[in-house]
Amino acid sequence: MRDIETKEDLSFLMNAFYSKMLKDKEIGYIFTEVAQLDLEKHLPSLTNFWENMLLQPNGYKKNIMDIHLQLNGKEKLMPQHFERWLFLLNETVTENFKGEKVTQMLNSSKNIAAMMQYKMDLT
Numbered sequence: 001m002r003d004i005e006t007k008e009d010l011s012f013l014m015n016a017f018y019s020k021m022l023k024d025k026e027i028g029y030i031f032t033e034v035a036q037l038d039l040e041k042h043l044p045s046l047t048n049f050w051e052n053m054l055l056q057p058n059g060y061k062k063n064i065m066d067i068h069l070q071l072n073g074k075e076k077l078m079p080q081h082f083e084r085w086l087f088l089l090n091e092t093v094t095e096n097f098k099g100e101k102v103t104q105m106l107n108s109s110k111n112i113a114a115m116m117q118y119k120m121d122l123t
């Protein structure tokens with residue numbers, strides 16, 4: 001297995017990750033019912049976020065803390081939602097890739113999830 005190397009790799013991963021999440025019993029409803037996402041826009045945004053973080057700066061500027069604090073205002077996000085999110089990302093990524101970028105992606109996600117939960121507890 002090789003490491004994550006291209007934007008296409010990230011796009012593939014986000015598709016695979018969301019196909020697991022959307023049908024997941026624990027968190028699927030947040031995407032399909034609460035946020036009612038337009039996946040044609042959402043998946044490229046996620047791919048850009050990760051490209052900016054892992055591969056090369058691309059000008060991604062959205063404040064993902066604010067986005068999730070707003071989501072938390074609509075539907076309280078619980079520790080088990082974060083655990084499930086991280087578990088499904090972990091599963092998707094390690095089924096397909098292996099290497100430093102993989103480690104970096106999983107570590108960043110864990111740290112961001114912890115920061116989100118910390119900020120949600122303050123509000």
Ligand code: HEM
Pocket residue numbers: 027030031035037042045046049062064067068071077078081082085108109112113116
């Ligand atoms: C309980 C766990 C989580 C849930 C249920 C969740 C759900 C969502 C939803 C519904 C959106 C779309 C919001 C909108 O467009 O209005 C979103 C956006 C996003 N989330 Fe999460 N999220 C979770 C955790 C995380 C974590 C830990 C990360 C860390 C990398 C993350 C990264 C992102 C990014 C990058 C976007 C896209 C922002 C954009 O450019 O539009 N999410 N999330």
